[in-house]
Structure formats: structure tokens, C-alpha cells
Amino acid sequence: MLKSLLAASALSFLSLSAVAGEPLQLEEVAKFSETRPGNITVTPNGRMIVSMQPLDGPALRVVEVLKDGSKAPFPTQDWADGPEVGELGLSAVIGVDTDSNGVVWMLDMGSDTSAPRLLGWNSETNTLHADLQIDKSALRANSFPQDFAIDEKRGQIYIADMTLGNLAGPSKPAIVIVDLKTGEARRLLEAAEQFISPGRDVVIDGGLMAAKRENGSLNNLRFGLNPIAISDDSKWVYFGTVNGEQIFRIPAAKLADPSVNSADLNTFIEEYGPKKPSDGMTFNPNGGLFVSDIENSAIGLTTAGEYEVLIQDERLSWPDGFDVAQDGYVYVTQNQLHKHPAFNQGVNGAKAPYYVMRFPVPGK
Structure with a gap:
């Protein structure tokens, strides 16, 4: 995100206490006693916006x-x-992010009666900036568009449509690109090899991430393309699968170019570095990517060809969404998502509260 470049001046004094060899301090900043937080964004003027799972x-x-x-x-x-009350309404939101102008973008996944949309709200003037419905031609019946990255340089948003993995319907994840000026949406790289979940189980605290079928048998969950981020210079778009252990990247200029088709785009995808099974990541202004580790209640840093654990803390029970704010902190949601019945073999094992936490951006 370009806005994290603006945070550079706030990083210098924090870097002195967050250098290699010194543990990063994890701080609780918000508590949710009823519904889980999804993703988080902190605007340039310090407003903390959180989607609800x-x-x-x-x-x-x-x-x-x-x-x-x-x-x-x-x-x-x-x-x-929601749309069921009043005249307007967002149906189901996970993805939220802010651009450098303070426009908060919210990705509404839609419902049976409401179309998916990207809603942009100017947090400086408290006015509607844009309401872009996503054309159904860019989606599938089991689409699950939840995470996205903003390319301010080219005026595009890149959405990771995971589809519903092996939970419902065919697994055909893709990147959906929305032009922020025209609202045009394109679906690219559908079912690309790098978007498909590997045949790897996710096990957290000894429990298998699995859904319970109607006949009582277990469906070991396989979730593909999900975490997605863009470099601060808007050069690279990074992505990975939930179950997978690799981050890939592709040039943003190629993704945004309507003359480049999916077959040609595939040749530009390259491996970047290792990770653990994860549900979120964001670009580190000092290099690499902050990435969640849902199996180990941890947050790691992936750089080219390398991975290291930054923080491991039992309070990070399913770290989910990230944001690097201008105050020099990385904000992260914690929501025990693996303990929801949909992921926990039909059993509700979660215990509120859930949290937003933060830690200082590590120094170079």
C-alpha cells in the first residue's frame, strides 16, 4: 500500500526498540466480546476500521x-x-483497506439478493467516494471474494476470489481485477496451479481444520488463493493459498494490462519465499511480507527465499487481517476462526473475547 510509505518517518524511533534479537511486544488495542473481527485498516488520520466476520x-x-x-x-x-434494514446496506464484508487519500475500500461479497460490490468511503470528508458493483461475469456461483490489494498507481483493485475450496462447488480460484474509474471487472488466471490448495491438512492445537458433512464424516478443508498484498512501489502483487507454504508474486503492470491474457500471465508468476498456512499478509515497509501462521499462533516475515518467526503468542489464536499504520505499528486481528463450527468439525470451540493487537514495525 502506498500509504505505508507515509509511515516511514514514524518508524525510525520505533526501530531502536524493535531490532533483531529483541522480542517484539504484542499489545492488545481493542476487544470484541460478541462477533469476531475480520480484517482491519487504519486510515491516514488514525481511524481504525474493522470488518466483522x-x-x-x-x-x-x-x-x-x-x-x-x-x-x-x-x-x-x-x-x-445490512440491506435488510433501511435503504442501503453492506451484506457480508471481510476485505477492508485504505488508500493514501483516506478512502476506505470495503469489499462486499454480496448475498442471494445483493450483488457483490466495492464501496469506497472518504474518511476525511465522510462522504461516498464510489459504489462499484462487480459484474457477475467476473464471478462464479461459489465465489468467495474476501481479500484484495489496492494499486493506486494504475487505479486498480486486485481481489483474491478463493471460491469455496472443497467446501462447496468446484475449486476455481482467480484474481478479479476492478478498474476504479470505470468499474469494469475482469477474471484472470482462474484455477492457476499456484492458486490451488495443496493436499495438506491444517492442524491447530491438535485439531484438524475440517467441516462435518451431513452424514457425519469429515471433510478436510482445502482453501486456495486468499492472502494477497502489493508492494509499496506497486511493482509486485504477492499471493498465496491458505493451506500452502509458498508465497508467489506477479508484476502488477502485467495484471493491470488488459491486453495480457491469462495464459500469458501465467508465465510471469514466480516463487518469492516460504510461509506457513496463513489467512493474511501485508507488505513490510522495511522489506518482505508480514504473514500470519495460523497453525502456530504466530506472525512471520517472508523475504526472498527466507522465512522467520517474528512473534509467537497464544493470544494470536488465528491471526487474520493486517495493516501497517502511519503510527509505526502493524495492526492484526485475532478471531479464533478455526474454532468456528464450519472449520471445527461442527463444534463451536471458540471463547470470546477476540482482539485487535499491534506490534511495532521491526527495524531493518
């Missing part, structure tokens, strides 16, 4: 965490409380 059926789809810890509907009550 749709699996919990939240009354408010997106909230702002105020300075006193209380939650307010975002961007407005009518948008936040």
Missing part, C-alpha cells in the same frame, strides 16, 4: 473502533446494518 451473522458489517474502545457503525448506520 460474516460467519457470525453480525448486526453491523463494518465498525469503527473509537478512542475509548467503543464501536460505531461504519461508514453509516444504514450501510453497516
Whole structure:
């Protein structure tokens, strides 16, 4: 994200206490006692915006965490409380991010009665910036578009459509590109080899990540393309699968070029570095990618060909969404998602509260 470049001036004093060999301090900054947080973004003017995990059926789809810890509907009550109430409404939101101009982008996955959309809200003026419905031609019946990266240089958003893995329907993940000026959406690289989950089980605290079928048997879950991020210079788009242990990258200029088809795009994908099974990542302004490790309650740093654990803490029970803020901290949501019945063999093993946490950006 370009906005993390603006955080550079805030990093210098923090780097002195967050250098190699010194443990990073993990700090709790917000608590959720009912529904889980999904992803997080912190605007240039310091507003903390959090999506609420749709699996919990939240009354408010997106909230702002105020300075006193209380939650307010975002961007407005009518948008936040869903289409079933009032005149407007977001249906199901996980992906949220902010551009350098303070526009908060929210990716609404839609519902049976509401089309998926990208909603842009200017957090400086508190006004609607854009409402872009995503054309159904760019989606599939089992689409699950949740994470995205903003390319401000080219005016594009790159959405990771995981589809529903082996949970429902065919697994055909793809990147959906939305032009922020025209609203045009294109689906690319569908079912590319690098987007497909490997045949690897995810085991957390001794428990297998699996759904329980109607006949009582278990479906070991395989989730493909999900975490996605863009470098601060908008040169590379990075991505990986949930179950997989590799981060790949592709030139953003190639993704954004409508003259380059999927077959040709495939030749530009390259391996970047290792990771653990993960649900989120973001670019590190000092190089590499912060990436979650859902099996080990940890956060790692992937650089070219290398991986290291930055923080391992039992409080990081399924670290999910990240954001690098201008205050020099990395914010991360924790939501025990693996303990939801959909992922925990039909059993609800989660125990609130859930948290937003933060740690200082490590020095070079």
C-alpha cells in the first residue's frame, strides 16, 4: 500500500526498540466480546476500521473502533446494518483497506439478493467516494471474494476470489481485477496451479481444520488463493493459498494490462519465499511480507527465499487481517476462526473475547 510509505518517518524511533534479537511486544488495542473481527485498516488520520466476520451473522458489517474502545457503525448506520434494514446496506464484508487519500475500500461479497460490490468511503470528508458493483461475469456461483490489494498507481483493485475450496462447488480460484474509474471487472488466471490448495491438512492445537458433512464424516478443508498484498512501489502483487507454504508474486503492470491474457500471465508468476498456512499478509515497509501462521499462533516475515518467526503468542489464536499504520505499528486481528463450527468439525470451540493487537514495525 502506498500509504505505508507515509509511515516511514514514524518508524525510525520505533526501530531502536524493535531490532533483531529483541522480542517484539504484542499489545492488545481493542476487544470484541460478541462477533469476531475480520480484517482491519487504519486510515491516514488514525481511524481504525474493522470488518466483522460474516460467519457470525453480525448486526453491523463494518465498525469503527473509537478512542475509548467503543464501536460505531461504519461508514453509516444504514450501510453497516445490512440491506435488510433501511435503504442501503453492506451484506457480508471481510476485505477492508485504505488508500493514501483516506478512502476506505470495503469489499462486499454480496448475498442471494445483493450483488457483490466495492464501496469506497472518504474518511476525511465522510462522504461516498464510489459504489462499484462487480459484474457477475467476473464471478462464479461459489465465489468467495474476501481479500484484495489496492494499486493506486494504475487505479486498480486486485481481489483474491478463493471460491469455496472443497467446501462447496468446484475449486476455481482467480484474481478479479476492478478498474476504479470505470468499474469494469475482469477474471484472470482462474484455477492457476499456484492458486490451488495443496493436499495438506491444517492442524491447530491438535485439531484438524475440517467441516462435518451431513452424514457425519469429515471433510478436510482445502482453501486456495486468499492472502494477497502489493508492494509499496506497486511493482509486485504477492499471493498465496491458505493451506500452502509458498508465497508467489506477479508484476502488477502485467495484471493491470488488459491486453495480457491469462495464459500469458501465467508465465510471469514466480516463487518469492516460504510461509506457513496463513489467512493474511501485508507488505513490510522495511522489506518482505508480514504473514500470519495460523497453525502456530504466530506472525512471520517472508523475504526472498527466507522465512522467520517474528512473534509467537497464544493470544494470536488465528491471526487474520493486517495493516501497517502511519503510527509505526502493524495492526492484526485475532478471531479464533478455526474454532468456528464450519472449520471445527461442527463444534463451536471458540471463547470470546477476540482482539485487535499491534506490534511495532521491526527495524531493518
